[in-house]
Structure formats: C-alpha cells, structure tokens
Amino acid sequence: MIDGPTDSWAERLFRLSLIVLPRPFREEFGHELVEAFSAGRGQAESAGGTRAVCGFLVRAVADNLVTVWREGSLLRVPEGDRWRSYKGEGGSEMMSTLMRDLVVSARMLARRPVFTGVVVGTLALGIGANAAVFSVVDAVVLSALPFPDSEQLVRLHHSNSRTGSQRGAFSLLDREDLVPRATSMSDIAVYSTVPSGLLFTGGDEAVEVRTAYVSAGFFRVLGIDAQVGRVLLDSEERGDNRVVVLSHGFWMRRFGGDPSVIGRTIRLDDGPFLVTGVMPPAFVFPSEEVEAWVFLTTIPSQSIPLEYREVRFLDAVGRMAPGITVEQAASDLQAASYALTQVYPDENDGLDGKAIVPLRESMTSGVQSSLVILLGVVGLVLLIACANVANVLLSRGVERGHELAIRQALGAGRGRLIRQLMTESVLLSVLGGGLGVGLAYWGTGALMAGGGGLLPRSGEVGIDGSVLLFSLGITVLTALTFGLLPAMTVTKHSRAGRLQSAARTGVRGREGAAVWSVLVAGQVSLAMLIVISSGLLLRSLWALQNVDAGFEPDQLIAVSLTINDARYPERSEYMSAYGQIMDRLEAVPGVASVASIRYLPLRRDGESTSFTIMDRPELDGGAPRASMLQVSPGFFSTVGTPMVAGRDFTDADHGEAAPVLIVNEALAERYWPSESPIGRFVEGPGGDPVQVVGVVADIRQRSLAEEAQPTLYVPQLQNPRRGMAFVLQTDSDPSEVVSSVRSAILEVDPDQPIESLAVMDEIRSASTAQARFFSWLLAGFATLAVVLASFGIYGVVSHGVSRRTSEIGIRVALGASRSGVLGMVVAGGMRPVIAGTVVGGAAAMVATRLLRSILFGVSTLDPVTFLAVPTLLLTIALAACWLPAARAVRIDPTEALRAE
Numbered sequence: 001m002i003d004g005p006t007d008s009w010a011e012r013l014f015r016l017s018l019i020v021l022p023r024p025f026r027e028e029f030g031h032e033l034v035e036a037f038s039a040g041r042g043q044a045e046s047a048g049g050t051r052a053v054c055g056f057l058v059r060a061v062a063d064n065l066v067t068v069w070r071e072g073s074l075l076r077v078p079e080g081d082r083w084r085s086y087k088g089e090g091g092s093e094m095m096s097t098l099m100r101d102l103v104v105s106a107r108m109l110a111r112r113p114v115f116t117g118v119v120v121g122t123l124a125l126g127i128g129a130n131a132a133v134f135s136v137v138d139a140v141v142l143s144a145l146p147f148p149d150s151e152q153l154v155r156l157h158h159s160n161s162r163t164g165s166q167r168g169a170f171s172l173l174d175r176e177d178l179v180p181r182a183t184s185m186s187d188i189a190v191y192s193t194v195p196s197g198l199l200f201t202g203g204d205e206a207v208e209v210r211t212a213y214v215s216a217g218f219f220r221v222l223g224i225d226a227q228v229g230r231v232l233l234d235s236e237e238r239g240d241n242r243v244v245v246l247s248h249g250f251w252m253r254r255f256g257g258d259p260s261v262i263g264r265t266i267r268l269d270d271g272p273f274l275v276t277g278v279m280p281p282a283f284v285f286p287s288e289e290v291e292a293w294v295f296l297t298t299i300p301s302q303s304i305p306l307e308y309r310e311v312r313f314l315d316a317v318g319r320m321a322p323g324i325t326v327e328q329a330a331s332d333l334q335a336a337s338y339a340l341t342q343v344y345p346d347e348n349d350g351l352d353g354k355a356i357v358p359l360r361e362s363m364t365s366g367v368q369s370s371l372v373i374l375l376g377v378v379g380l381v382l383l384i385a386c387a388n389v390a391n392v393l394l395s396r397g398v399e400r401g402h403e404l405a406i407r408q409a410l411g412a413g414r415g416r417l418i419r420q421l422m423t424e425s426v427l428l429s430v431l432g433g434g435l436g437v438g439l440a441y442w443g444t445g446a447l448m449a450g451g452g453g454l455l456p457r458s459g460e461v462g463i464d465g466s467v468l469l470f471s472l473g474i475t476v477l478t479a480l481t482f483g484l485l486p487a488m489t490v491t492k493h494s495r496a497g498r499l500q501s502a503a504r505t506g507v508r509g510r511e512g513a514a515v516w517s518v519l520v521a522g523q524v525s526l527a528m529l530i531v532i533s534s535g536l537l538l539r540s541l542w543a544l545q546n547v548d549a550g551f552e553p554d555q556l557i558a559v560s561l562t563i564n565d566a567r568y569p570e571r572s573e574y575m576s577a578y579g580q581i582m583d584r585l586e587a588v589p590g591v592a593s594v595a596s597i598r599y600l601p602l603r604r605d606g607e608s609t610s611f612t613i614m615d616r617p618e619l620d621g622g623a624p625r626a627s628m629l630q631v632s633p634g635f636f637s638t639v640g641t642p643m644v645a646g647r648d649f650t651d652a653d654h655g656e657a658a659p660v661l662i663v664n665e666a667l668a669e670r671y672w673p674s675e676s677p678i679g680r681f682v683e684g685p686g687g688d689p690v691q692v693v694g695v696v697a698d699i700r701q702r703s704l705a706e707e708a709q710p711t712l713y714v715p716q717l718q719n720p721r722r723g724m725a726f727v728l729q730t731d732s733d734p735s736e737v738v739s740s741v742r743s744a745i746l747e748v749d750p751d752q753p754i755e756s757l758a759v760m761d762e763i764r765s766a767s768t769a770q771a772r773f774f775s776w777l778l779a780g781f782a783t784l785a786v787v788l789a790s791f792g793i794y795g796v797v798s799h800g801v802s803r804r805t806s807e808i809g810i811r812v813a814l815g816a817s818r819s820g821v822l823g824m825v826v827a828g829g830m831r832p833v834i835a836g837t838v839v840g841g842a843a844a845m846v847a848t849r850l851l852r853s854i855l856f857g858v859s860t861l862d863p864v865t866f867l868a869v870p871t872l873l874l875t876i877a878l879a880a881c882w883l884p885a886a887r888a889v890r891i892d893p894t895e896a897l898r899a900e
Contacts, residue, residue, distance in 0.1 A: 105424040115396065116428070119389050122788065123432025123478060126385035128439030129378040129781065130474055135444050135467045137371045139460040145360050146282055146460070148223035149319075153359035154326065156188065156316040156333070158351045168351065169312040169608075172296055175215055177309075177340050184324045184332035189218040190296070190314040193286060196303070196562040196723050198244075198268040198294065199753055200254070208562075208753035209250065209268065210289045213296045219245075221319045222285060226277030229262035232295060241295040244273040248281040250291040268292075269566035286315065288459065300565050303722060309347040312608075317359060330356045363456045369853050370774045377533065377778060380526045381785050382474065386482040387519045387526075388792045393425065393486040394515060395799045418487045425483025433475030437468065451773040485515065516796045521836035527782075527789040528840025528873060529847055534782035535865040536851055536858060537775040543857030544768050550699035550708065551601055552640030556760035557734045557741055558600050561752060562723040574722055577749065582632070584744045585726060590737045592729045595635035596716060600725040602767040605701050605709060606630075612683040613671060626667055626710040627701065630721050636696055638729050644668075646678045646694030653715040660715065662694040667710035690714075704767050705856050727760070734759045771856070786873065790880045797829035798884040808888050818889040825888050829881035830874075837870050 109116045144150045158168025175190045182188065197211040219231035226245060236243050244266070255261045265272045273294070284290070296306060296314070305311055320329050333354035341348045361368075441463050448461055455461075561581075568574035578596075585594045598606055606629035613624070633649040636642070644665060653660055661682070668677050681689040698708030716724070730737050738757060745752055801808070808821055848860040858865075 102423055102427065104420070105427050109424065109427065115392070116431075119392055119428050120431045120435060122385045122388055123429060123482075124435035124439055125784065125788075126378075126382035127433050127436030127471060127474055127478065128443055129784070130375075130382050131437060131440035131463070131467055131471045132443035132447060133371075133375050133378045134470050135440065135463055136447060136455065136461050137375050138466050138470070139462070140455055140457050141364050141368050141371055143457075143460065143466075145363075150360065151358070152186075152320045152322070152324075153222070154318050154320060154329065155357045155359055155362040156318050157355040157357070158312070158337075159355045167355065170314045170316045171309050171312045172215060172306045172314065173309040174312065175314075175316065177343075178333075178336060179217075181336040181339060182318075182329075182333055184321055184329040186319045186321050187217045187221045188316060188318040189221045190215045190316045191218055191286060192296070192314050193290065194304075194313070194723075195560065195755060196565075197753075197755075198273075198292060199270070199564050199566070199751070201267045201270065201751065206751035206753060208755060210291045212286055212290045212293045213299060214293050215296055215314075218293070218317075221317055223319070224279070224283055227280040228259055229275070229277030231277055231279075232293065237295050237297055240274075241297045242271060242273050243276050243294070244268065245277045245279060245293040246275060247279055247291045248283075251278045268294075269564060271566055282459070284459065300569070302569070302571075303565050309344060318356075326356055326358060330354070367455055367770070369850075370770075373533070373850060373854070374774065374778060374781075377530055377781050380530055381781050381788070382478065383481070384523050384526050384785050384788045384792070386478055387523045388788050388795070389428070389482040390486050391516060391519050391792055391796055393421075393482065394519075395795065421487035422479075422483050425487070426479045429475050429479035429483070432478070433471055436475075437463070437471050440467070440471070447777075451770075451777075454770045454773055516800075517832040517835075520793055520796050521832040521839065523789040523792045524833050524836025524873065524877065525840030525843060527785040528837055528869065529844045530778075530785045531782045531873065532841070532844040532865055532869045533848060533851060534775075534778045535869050536848060536855060536860065536862060537771075537778055539858045539862060539865055540855045541768065541771050541775040544704050544771055547700075547704050547857070549601065549704055549764065550641055550697055553760040553764045555730045555732075555734050556639065557728040557730060557738060557757070558725055558760050558763060559728070559741060559745070559757045560600060560723070560725040560755040561745070562755065563752070565722060567751070568722075571720060575717075575720055577752075578716075578720070578724065580748045581726070581745055581752075584748050585728060585741065588728070588737065588740045588744050590730050590732050590740070592731050593634060593638045594726060594728050595638040596632040596724045596726045597635055598630040598716075598721050598724060599701065600727075600763065601639070601699050601701055602703060602763055603701070603725075606711065609684065609712070611712070614681040614683055614689060624671060624710075626663075626712045628712045628714060628719075629701075630716045630719050630724070631713050632716045635727065638727055639699075641699055642697050644695040644697055645676060646692070648694060649713075649715045654717045655720075657718070659688060659690040659718055660693045661690050662696050662713040663692055664696055664708060664711040664713070665698050666708045667712065668695050670710055704764075705771075734761075771854075774854075786876060789873075790876050793829065793833060793877050794880040794883060797825065797881050798887075800828065801825060801884045801888045812889075821889050822882075822885050825885035826878070826881045829885070830877065833874065833877040833881075837873060841866065841870060 145153065147153060156170070158170065158174075170190050172190060175188055179185075179188050191212055191214040193210070193212050197208045200207050200209045214232070216232070216234040216237040219225070225231060227248065228251075229245075231245055232243055246261075251257060251261065261275050262277065264275050266275060267273075279293075299306065301307065304313070318329075320326070324332075333356060337348075337351060337354050341351060357365075444461060444463060448458060563574040563577050565574070568577055582594060582596065585591060606627040608625060609628045610625050631649065633651055633653065636648055646662070649660070649662065663677055671677070672680070677692045677695060680692050682692065683689055696713065699711075700706065700708050701711070702709070728734075728737070728741060738759070742754065742757055745754060808825075811821060812818070844866070845861060852860055
C-alpha cells in the first residue's frame with residue numbers, strides 16, 4: 001500500500017480519490033489500483049519527477065475516459081507497458097451504472113457546447129480565482145517557515161509602559177545580558193539591515209552589497225547551515241571578525257557559483273573578508289534583498305558605538321526551548337527584563353518588559369488581514385458563480401421536463417433521476433475545476449508580477465500539492481452546491497403532473513420560480529457585500545493618496561548614499577566628501593536647489609532619542625522621546641515644507657557654533673501646547689543645552705497612513721552622519737535630470753555606491769503600492785461579482801419571459817398595454833433584486849467591521865459608499881431586467897396563442 005510519513009502529494013491525492021469511490025468497486029479493484037499506481041508513479045518519477053507524475057495521472061484519466069466512451073469498460077489501469085481493462089461484474093454493478101451515467105452525461109453536454117462552455121467557463125473563473133488567491137495565502141500565511149521547528153521561533157521587542165511602545169529595538173549588550181537570564185529561550189540573536197552595506201570592489205566597478213549585520217548565534221537560532229562551507233562561528237564575533245557568508249544569488253552573480261571561493265579573501269570596504277560559506281537559495285532572512293551576512297562587531301565604533309547599552313537599533317529573534325509556549329516565554333522574559341532594570345537602572349530606565357511575537361506572525365502581520373479578506377471575497381465570488389450555474393441548470397431542467405417525465409414514467413425513481421442530474425453537475429464541475437487550475441497557474445503568475453515585491457515570502461508562492469488538494473475540495477463542494485438544488489427541484493413533482501404540463505406547453509409553469517428568486521437575491525446580496533467592501537477600500541486608497549504628506553513631491557529628485565567609512569575614516573574626511581557631492585549636485589544643469597536629510601520622508605523614522613526640557617525637568621511619563629533627523633540648511637524650503645515659527649538652519653549653524661534644533665508641530669503641541677518653544681533649551685543625550693530656533697510643519701516620515709511623530713531636526717554640520725539622502729529641486733521634468741545627478745556623484749568619487757536614485761513622486765507612489773494592489777485587486781473581483789450577478793438576473797428574467805410567452809400573448813390580446821407588460825416583467829425581476837440589496841446592505845454593515853484595521857480616513861459605515869453601491873447595483877439590475885422585458889412586449893399575440 002501507499003502510506004507512511006514520506007508520502008508525496010500525488011500519493012495523498014490518489015488515496016483520497018480511492019476513498020470517494022463506491023465501496024463495492026473499491027473492494028474489488030482497490031488493491032490492484034494501488035499497485036498499478038505505485039508502479040506507474042515509480043516509472044514516472046524516475047523519468048522526470050513530479051511533473052512526470054502529473055503527466056502520468058492525466059494520461060491515465062484521459063485514457064480511461066476514452067475507453068469508457070468507446071468500449072463501455074469501467075476502467076483501465078497500467079500493467080507493465082500495457083493497459084488492462086475491467087468491466088462491471090458482481091460488486092462493481094454500481095460502478096457500471098455510474099459509468100453509464102457519466103457516458104450519457106458527457107454525450108448530452110457535448111450536444112450543447114454553448115451551454116457547456118458557459119457553465120464550465122463560469123466555474124473555471126470562480127475556482128481559478130480561489131485557487132490563485134489560496135496559493136498566495138497558503139505560502140505567505142499558512143505554511144510553516146522554511147526553518148526547522150519554525151513554530152519555536154519568535155521576534156522579541158523591548159516594551160515601555162511609560163511611552164506605550166511595544167516594538168522597542170535591542171542593543172548588542174542587551175542580547176548578551178538577556179541570553180543567560182532567559183531560561184525559556186534556547187538562544188537569542190540580534191541583527192540589522194541598516195542602509196549602509198559593505199562596498200565590494202572585486203568586480204569591474206564598486207558595488208554596494210546589501211548586508212545583514214548579525215550577532216553570534218544568528219544562524220544557530222534559525223537552525224540553518226550553509227549550503228557550501230560553513231556559517232559564522234561564535235568565537236569569531238570578538239576575534240578575527242572579518243568573515244562573511246554570501247547569499248546564493250550573490251555567489252552566482254559575482255563568482256559564477258565557483259565553490260573554490262570558500263576560504264578565499266575578498267575585498268569589502270577596502271578590507272579583506274574571509275568567505276566562510278554560501279547559504280541555500282531558499283534562505284532569504286531577514287529579507288530577500290540581503291546578499292551577505294557579517295558580524296555586527298565589524299561596524300566601526302565611530303559609525304555606531306556598539307559598546308553602549310543605550311544604542312538600540314537591532315531586531316531580535318529567538319528560539320524557544322522545547323515545550324515552552326509563547327505565554328511562558330513572555331512571563332520568563334518579563335522577569336529577566338525586571339532583573340536587568342535593577343542592574344542597569346539608568347541605561348534600562350523604562351524598559352520594563354519584553355514583547356514576544358511568533359516569527360511567522362511578525363513577518364506576515366502587514367498583509368495577513370488583507371489576504372484573508374481577499375480569500376473570503378473570492379469565496380463569495382465562487383458562491384455567486386455557483387448560484388449562476390444553479391440558475392442555468394434549473395432552467396435547463398425545466399426545459400427537460402418532458403424527457404424527465406418520460407424517464408420517470410418508464411420506471412426511473414426520483415433518486416435515479418437525481419443521480420443522473422448530479423453526474424452532469426459533477427462532470428461540469430470537474431471540467432471547470434481542471435480549467436480553473438490552469439487559470440490559477442496563470443493568475444498566480446499575474447499576482448506575483450503585480451504584487452510579489454509587496455508580499456513577504458513571495459518566492460514560496462506557487463501551484464503545489466496543497467493548492468491542488470484545495471482545488472479538488474472546492475470542485476467537489478461546487479458540484480454539490482450548484483447541482484443538488486436544481487436536481488431536487490426539477491424532480492419533486494409527480495410524473496402524472498409532469499406529463500400533463502409537458503404535453504401542454506413543454507414546461508412546468510411556475511415550478512422553480514421561488515428557487516430562482518432565492519438564488520437571484522442571494523447573488524445580489526453577495527455582490528452587494530463584495531462591492532461595498534471594494535468601495536470602502538477604494539475610498540480609503542483615495543484618502544491615502546490625497547493626504548498631506550508635509551512636503552511637495554513635484555519636481556524633486558531623491559538620492560540616498562552612504563559615504564564609506566573605510567575609505568573616509570575620519571569625520572573631516574567624510575564631511576569633505578559630503579560637501580564636494582553637495583557642491584557638484586548644485587552645479588547640475590536644471591537643479592534649482594539641493595539639500596539633505598538623514599532619511600527620506602516616507603522611508604523611515606530618524607534615530608530615537610530622549611531629551612529633557614531644561615525649565616521642566618520633571619514630566620509625567622518620564623523623559624520625553626522623539627525621532628531625531630539631521631538636515632542641511634534649506635532642506636525645508638527645498639521640499640516645500642513651511643516654517644510655522646522661528647527660522648530655518650543657515651550655514652552659520654556649523655560645528656563650532658552653538659548647537660540649535662528645530663522641532664515639528666507634533667512635538668511642539670505635545671510639550672508646549674499653549675506656548676511657543678522658540679528660544680527654549682533642551683538637553684540631549686550628550687548633556688549639552690540645545691536651543692530651539694524654529695518650528696516646522698509636520699512631515700510624515702514612516703508612511704502616509706501614519707501621523708507624524710514628535711521630531712527633532714538638528715543641523716547636519718553639527719551632528720553629522722555618513723548616510724544621507726540628497727533632495728534636489730529641479731526647474732523642469734526631474735526624470736530628465738536623473739542621469740546627470742548620477743554622473744555628478746561619480747565625478748566626485750567613481751567608487752561611491754548609490755543606494756537609490758528616484759523621482760520623489762515615485763517614492764510617494766511606492767508608499768501606497770501595497771494598499772493600491774489590494775484595493776484594485778478587490779475591485780477586480782467586485783467587478784467580476786457584479787458581471788456574474790447581472791448575467792444571473794438577465795438569465796432568470798429572460799427565462800421567465802420564455803416561460804410566460806403564452807400568458808403575455810393572452811394579456812396583450814385581451815388589451816393589456818405594452819407599457820403595462822413591460823412594468824410587470826421588470827417588477828417581477830426587480831423584487832428579488834431589491835430583497836437581495838436590503839439583505840446585502842445589512843450584512844455589509846456587520847461584515848465590513850473586519851476592514852477596520854486596513855482602512856484609512858474612511859468609516860466602515862461610510863454613507864457615500866453605502867448609498868452609491870446600492871444605486872449602482874439597482875441600476876445595473878434594472879438594465880438586466882429591462883432587456884428581456886423589452887423583448888416580451890414585442891411578442892406577437894397570434895404567434896403566442898398558436899404556440900399555446
């Protein structure tokens with residue numbers, strides 16, 4: 001038998017298919033089927049792996065269908081190089097009947113290709129959309145991380161009850177303090193992907209290597225070893241720490257996959273680094289952009305003084321000990337944090353706890369809600385598709401009333417008729433599911449092309465065994481959903497009544513009218529729910545894109561770079577290089593002004609720092625904290641941010657001058673709510689008094705969706721940083737100046753790497769890319785839902801007109817006005833639509849509360865959306881009802897009566 005913990009997805013799928021077979025057939029042929037499948041699968045795997053196994057399954061199914069069609073045999077299974085046929089005998093009589101039903105159903109569907117194509121296409125859209133979105137949800141949210149015992153991995157943060165912060169960063173000394181005290185953790189590591197990467201000078205030109213700076217134990221915590229060579233050793237952290245582990249991609253691009261690079265010394269930051277290993281291709285932690293891993297201790301002290309406990313900028317990842325839960329680990333870390341506060345009361349003041357989050361949740365928290373909502377929406381789209389198909393099958397069942405009546409008169413019981421109709425439904429569903437998987441393969445590629453860079457773990461997304469099993473499951477559920485109700489409805493009347501109705505008109509009067517109305521109302525209510533959700537997200541996106549960011553992005557170019565500390569080790573040297581770059585950029589034709597800031601707006605906050613207001617040393621909640629950013633004179637005028645009070649920095653605010661700073665409105669309103677901060681003094685971490693000389697309007701540093709945080713701006717000349725972003729205001733189209741900007745920087749230093757160079761409009765657009773991706777994706781599914789619901793309404797009303805041809809003819813013959821007939825038909829079609837609109841609107845008022853966490857600037861009960869969407873749907877539904885109604889009023893009474 002095929003079993004065991006190492007079963008492939010194909011084996012699990014095959015076993016599942018055996019379970020759903022009738023028991024007599026399974027008992028007669030099950031063992032031989034398993035043996036045949038094992039042999040065939042083994043041959044296919046040796047020939048080409050999983051893809052060959054899929055081909056083997058497809059060929060087996062196709063051959064069986066052809067054989068059943070032509071020869072009437074039940075089944076053909078591989079036997080060596082030949083195929084052996086089985087016919088119905090003994091216990092397989094039930095299977096023989098089912099196979100005959102299948103043949104009859106296939107032939108009937110083949111005779112009506114338009115009907116079959118419409119149904120299969122509708123189902124394929126619904127199943128394909130679900131499979132595509134599930135493939136993303138499964139890879140990003142549901143699947144375990146690609147690390148051993150990944151459920152033990154957690155992210156750690158400092159928490160501060162005074163400020164309410166639950167996402168505080170670590171220092172290297174924090175990690176060393178915590179490891180021996182946190183008994184619930186097997187190990188803890190810290191890391192950072194600070195913008196300053198290593199400079200690789202071993203190629204044709206110097207390039208910046210995107211670097212992850214890590215502590216000892218980083219790879220051990222994750223449980224990952226190198227593919228070639230070895231990872232970093234703990235003993236190397238404080239000793240000969242100039243060692244590096246390369247990513248698989250960087251190894252292939254720069255060294256052509258040469259294994260002899262292990263043990264070789266390469267030049268990084270103009271210094272020798274020993275290559276110890278290459279990581280596997282799938283290892284992309286902490287991000288897919290990382291190309292190299294080195295020790296944190298390689299960062300020069302003059303850049304980041306790691307020896308200070310207060311220098312907290314690192315992320316922390318830990319592995320819980322076996323058997324420890326997240327709650328137990330949180331309690332243990334809380335005790336350890338309290339103990340460290342007693343040991344280091346000044347450095348750890350306010351750090352009274354540790355927040356702990358499972359690593360998978362931490363990695364996907366930004367998109368998890370959106371993806372789950374998206375999966376729910378495509379599920380609703382599939383239900384609308386099923387309702388559409390149920391309507392079509394119900395209409396076709398009514399048309400087949402005479403046929404079904406004759407079958408029943410000849411002795412077929414209701415159960416036999418239901419089985420025949422359900423066989424057709426299953427066949428349609430299987431065809432739709434197969435085509436849907438193909439659409440899902442294409443759709444997944446389209447999703448990744450449009451939003452892969454916006455999703456974590458996007459490299460793991462694909463159509464695999466889990467997606468195929470999911471597709472099989474929804475295919476079966478779909479067959480039951482759209483097939484059972486029509487089958488039960490069209491077979492419930494007695495054969496005498498059916499024959500009389502069929503003899504009279506060929507149809508069954510009002511049979512199924514209530515079911516049609518319920519299906520239409522259900523479609524409209526589901527479409528209402530989807531479109532309202534989409535409308536809220538689009539309104540949220542509009543609000544986000546129109547929010548005041550605090551600066552004017554038009555005609556701005558932004559370029560980020562870090563002046564290399566190995567080539568410019570002293571402050572005077574890198575400040576000289578900084579000044580030369582600034583002067584050269586100002587000389588670029590088309591550039592009106594140039595300024596700089598530590599981090600670009602909408603990219604990230606500045607350095608978190610504490611300060612003291614000198615005339616108010618004691619404040620509730622402890623020492624105030626703010627984000628600190630270094631800027632050059634003229635930055636605010638260059639980006640179009642107005643000064644609210646006081647003055648801007650000038651060239652006189654140099655390193656030898658009295659220290660000054662500018663605060664933003666958010667900080668001024670928090671700490672000087674009813675007075676001016678101009679002229680006040682604050683004391684920073686260095687202990688020197690710094691005078692506030694200006695107040696500037698708020699700039700959103702983190703994102704458009706987050707309010708500006710209290711921020712201190714200090715002159716770059718007084719508090720310099722190697723990493724800076726230059727902002728250039730142009731006189732013309734900024735895209736025409738970008739190449740000149742790059743050339744100007746390289747003229748100063750040909751080996752100076754540029755981290756990013758973009759038009760500021762592009763940066764602003766990129767900040768809303770994820771919201772835009774989910775909003776327009778949901779809008780696309782909402783459009784599909786409306787189209788399906790509209791076709792459903794049109795089909796039901798159109799079929800109703802055909803059923804009532806005689807009645808309408810008689811009404812017109814007796815003097816009924818054509819406008820009265822038009823109103824009657826439209827009113828009949830709109831009744832379930834109005835009911836569905838009311839139900840859908842009520843459901844949306846409750847369901848849209850789930851969107852609260854991803855909406856911006858709009859209420860979940862936004863009146864504009866809740867008025868516009870019903871109006872839109874009712875208008876579309878009215879048009880769908882009017883078209884067949886207009887056809888009804890053109891019916892010739894003579895022809896209608898002659899048909900009667």
